[in-house]
Each structure stands twice: as structure tokens, then as C-alpha cells.
Amino acid sequence: MSGKRDKREAIVEAMLDLIVERGFHDAPMSLLAKRSGASPGVIYHYFPSKDELIHAVYQHVVSIKHELFFEGFSEDEPPREALLRIWLNAYRFYRTRRKETRFLDQYLNSPYCKTGAEEEMRSASSESARILQWLQPKKKGGIVKDIPSEAIYGLTLGLAASLAKAPKTFSPVTLKRIAETVWQAIADE
Amino acid sequence: MSGKRDKREAIVEAMLDLIVERGFHDAPMSLLAKRSGASPGVIYHYFPSKDELIHAVYQHVVSIKHELFFEGFSEDEPPREALLRIWLNAYRFYRTRRKETRFLDQYLNSPYCKTGAEEEMRSASSESARILQWLQPKKKGGIVKDIPSEAIYGLTLGLAASLAKAPKTFSPVTLKRIAETVWQAIADE
DNA sequence: CATCTTAGATCGAACGTTCGTTCTAATCGA
DNA sequence: TCGATTAGAACGAACGTTCGATCTAAGATG
Structure with missing residues (x-):
């Protein structure tokens, strides 16, 4: 039933793509929302801040x-x-x-x-x-x-x-x- | 005496410091102006855009x-x-x-x-x-x-x-x- | 030598945009 | 119906950039 883990992972994955494509300086949350299919509100439900999200991407990759x-x-x-x-x-x-x-x-x-x-x-x-x-x-x-x-x-x-x-x-x-x-x-x- | 070249170089040098310390995502022109001792206006007198300035920093380093x-x-x-x-x-x-x-x-x-x-x-x-x-x-x-x-x-x-x-x-x-x-x-x- | 001219250098306030983040109202599952 | 979840409008702050005014210094003119 495509639980919440999936959405969290979709956000992390989309952020990874975004950063690789456009760099840290040009990876806005608005675009992340569009790409991941999760609204800004939901993103901030899973991650307290953009920085923490990026750290999470790192953990994922490592x-x-x-x-x-x-x-x-x-x-x-x-x-x-x-x-x-x-x-x-x-x-x-x-x-x-x-x-x-x-x-x-x-x-x-x-x-x-x-x-x-x-x-x-x-x-x-x-x-x-x-x-x-x-x-x-x-x-x-x-x-x-x-x-x-x-x-x-x-x-x-x-x-x-x-x-x-x-x-x-x-x-x-x-x-x-x-x-x-x-x-x-x-x-x- | 302390001609214009110096100012251009001061800008490049300050941008180098700024990027190394804080990264591309957190190196605003306002801070660069403060650090380099050049006003925003002057920076844009020497460089058409932030991106071009960063490319110039790269050339300098290379x-x-x-x-x-x-x-x-x-x-x-x-x-x-x-x-x-x-x-x-x-x-x-x-x-x-x-x-x-x-x-x-x-x-x-x-x-x-x-x-x-x-x-x-x-x-x-x-x-x-x-x-x-x-x-x-x-x-x-x-x-x-x-x-x-x-x-x-x-x-x-x-x-x-x-x-x-x-x-x-x-x-x-x-x-x-x-x-x-x-x-x-x-x-x- | 004194004055005028001029082109570049400099400033900092101000602009419109976009950012990260928050809030509210609607929706959903129980 | 009630709490949790969600979408997306809205927010203030901060961003990159612009602009007109001012300054500087080196000729040019007389």
C-alpha cells in the first residue's frame, strides 16, 4: 500500500537527483516538491530542515x-x-x-x-x-x-x-x- | 598606487575564501561586498554576474x-x-x-x-x-x-x-x- | 597654470524575485 | 466525528542585480 516510507524515500531520491543535476546552490525546495510529488508541507513533516534532508541524502548514499x-x-x-x-x-x-x-x-x-x-x-x-x-x-x-x-x-x-x-x-x-x-x-x- | 587591478583581485580572493568557508550555496554577494571592501556596484562593474565571477575564481586558481x-x-x-x-x-x-x-x-x-x-x-x-x-x-x-x-x-x-x-x-x-x-x-x- | 571635459571607478539604497519555511483549511482513515 | 495527514497559498527574509549619483584623475583647451 505504498506506505510513508516510500514517500520519504521518494523525497530523498529526488533531492539526490536535484543536487547532482543543479548543485547545492540551485536545488530549491519548491522544485523538490514538484519533482518528488510531495508538497512542501509533507517534506517538512519528514525532515526538520533542508540541511537535515541533505544529511539524510548523504546517509542514504553512504x-x-x-x-x-x-x-x-x-x-x-x-x-x-x-x-x-x-x-x-x-x-x-x-x-x-x-x-x-x-x-x-x-x-x-x-x-x-x-x-x-x-x-x-x-x-x-x-x-x-x-x-x-x-x-x-x-x-x-x-x-x-x-x-x-x-x-x-x-x-x-x-x-x-x-x-x-x-x-x-x-x-x-x-x-x-x-x-x-x-x-x-x-x-x- | 593600489590601482584597479588590486580591487578586482581582492574581489576574486574574497570570493575564494567565502566559497571555501561556506560553500557555493552560502556565499552571498552582500557578504562578498563586505569582505572584499568593494560595493555591490563595483563587483558588477568588474564581473557581469555571480556565475562569471566564480568562473574567474576558477581561472585564477588553475x-x-x-x-x-x-x-x-x-x-x-x-x-x-x-x-x-x-x-x-x-x-x-x-x-x-x-x-x-x-x-x-x-x-x-x-x-x-x-x-x-x-x-x-x-x-x-x-x-x-x-x-x-x-x-x-x-x-x-x-x-x-x-x-x-x-x-x-x-x-x-x-x-x-x-x-x-x-x-x-x-x-x-x-x-x-x-x-x-x-x-x-x-x-x- | 587654471579650468573644463570626460570616461571610468565607486557607492549604497532600492528593486523584483525567489528562497526556506509556516500555516490554514481541506481531506482522509478509523 | 476526530485526530492525523496533506496540499498549496502565504510569509518575511535574503538573494542577485540595477541604477542614478558622486567621486577621481588624466588629458585637453585657453
Whole structure:
């Protein structure tokens, strides 16, 4: 019976579209009302303010990202295979979920995520934190090079992001080759 | 004495600050007038609209970036040294020019740079284009691995960017080590 | 040298519009 | 019928922009 959750989600989804299309500076509530099919009154029934709504959009996007990144992941997979899996998952996310990627790029670099962001930051970093936490013991164990965690992140997921933004589509073979180059770059011999 | 150019530049500089501090959605012309010491009228004397002003801020930032990236660069330096130099330059830019970096992150991911962007796009890509063009013959020559240009960009400058964003400061020794790891990752053995 | 001319720079009040948000009256489900 | 839900008109504030007046300084004219 198309309950209220649906309407809430429709609002979040419409706001996501709006921001991606027109940016934070040009995403008025009036247009959101039109696009989402919910009147201004209803929007303010679900969200106390525009800012809170935008934070909600962020939470929504982050949960999708987290889910897709760790699809099929298991703690006891060999390090190499686990990393290759996450890397390919990340590439797939950045490539297929363009709207979500674009929103994240805008949001994370805007002052929006600095204000009232505490709850968020925990979930924001949760997915990279989870990866890094998993990598930590591998460093001590000499499986992964002892370079800063940020470098590892940049070499792996950062690369996936910048590849996914390229106009070209890469064949599975090419991707596999790149993923292996990535592993070589961070693995300790 | 303190001619007109200064005022124009003061406006651009103040807008840069404003956007970095408060985002595109919360950088009103009224506040810009107060901060820059120029009245609304004068701002519109120098720039036809807010959008054009923002584009001007972008041009300003890009020219700084380009200059710093290629500081000390020479075409006939050996590939390895040239890449290390640019890599360290890039890291230094991202690390010390935080305002400019933050602005670029916001601007490039916003719809601002999609509208009326043609003139811009030429200079936007000019600095990465220059690097890639320089790398191209090295690939054919077997000096650099035959992987997509985007991958090379991600592995080098993308990494520099994500490292520079980390809270930590890295020692020159660490940086040198990372730069060499970068070279290993893209060099063909 | 004193005065006139003129084009650009500067100001800040004011404009019409649009924003985020609220309120009221109608509607719905029980 | 009664409380919850809704649509959309309405609100004050704030927005980007305009405008006519004023200022400044560098020739031009005599």
C-alpha cells in the first residue's frame, strides 16, 4: 500500500537527483516538491530542515556504497583475493552509480559535511576504516608494504575512483591487470 | 598606487575564501561586498554576474596550480627525475594551498564547471594534458607501463592529492620513498 | 597654470524575485 | 466525528542585480 516510507524515500531520491543535476546552490525546495510529488508541507513533516534532508541524502548514499563495496567479502579470504574483490567492487560502484558518486564528491568537499557532522563521520569513515583495520595486521605481518595507510588508500580505491571517472570503459581483462598492478604496488614483494 | 587591478583581485580572493568557508550555496554577494571592501556596484562593474565571477575564481586558481606543478620542470630531464619532481610539486601544492585545493574539489564536482565551460576546459585539462602528452612517447618507448593514462594519473597525482589531504605531515624521506614507489608502480620494470 | 571635459571607478539604497519555511483549511482513515 | 495527514497559498527574509549619483584623475583647451 505504498506506505510513508516510500514517500520519504521518494523525497530523498529526488533531492539526490536535484543536487547532482543543479548543485547545492540551485536545488530549491519548491522544485523538490514538484519533482518528488510531495508538497512542501509533507517534506517538512519528514525532515526538520533542508540541511537535515541533505544529511539524510548523504546517509542514504553512504549505506549503498558500503553495501556494494563489501559485496561477497569475507574476513578469512586470502589478503590478495580480498583486496582484488574490494577493488573491483569499488570500481563497479564508482562506474555504475554515477549519481551517488557525484553527490559524494560534492558533499564531502562542501561545508555541509563539516556542520553537525559527528554521527556521520563515524559511518563516513566506517567503510574505509574497516578496510584499513583489516589491512593493519597485514602490515605487521609483512604482507603489505609499510607505507602510510593514506598511501594505500590512494593507490587502491583512489585509483579505482579516478579510473571510473574516465570516459572510457575498461574491459574485465584490463581491470584485472590494473587490480594486479595495484596489489603489486602495495604488497611487500 | 593600489590601482584597479588590486580591487578586482581582492574581489576574486574574497570570493575564494567565502566559497571555501561556506560553500557555493552560502556565499552571498552582500557578504562578498563586505569582505572584499568593494560595493555591490563595483563587483558588477568588474564581473557581469555571480556565475562569471566564480568562473574567474576558477581561472585564477588553475593558473596558480599550473605554475606550481611545473616549477623547475624541463622537457629534457630524465623521465624518472621529471616525474618525481612533478609528483613532489603536486604534493606541495595540495598540502600548502589548501584553500585552492578545496575550491577545486568543490568546483570541479559541481554543475558550475559544466555550464558555459569551453574556454575553461582547455586550461583545466591543460596541466594534466601536458603531463600525459609528455608521458605518451615513454609508453611506446617501453619506459612506462602500457596501462591507461587515467591509471597513471590516479597512481601519481591522484595519490599525491589523497596523501596531502591526510592530517599527518610526511617527512621528506617518507615522501621520497612514496614517490619512488609511485615510479616503480608505473615504470616498465 | 587654471579650468573644463570626460570616461571610468565607486557607492549604497532600492528593486523584483525567489528562497526556506509556516500555516490554514481541506481531506482522509478509523 | 476526530485526530492525523496533506496540499498549496502565504510569509518575511535574503538573494542577485540595477541604477542614478558622486567621486577621481588624466588629458585637453585657453
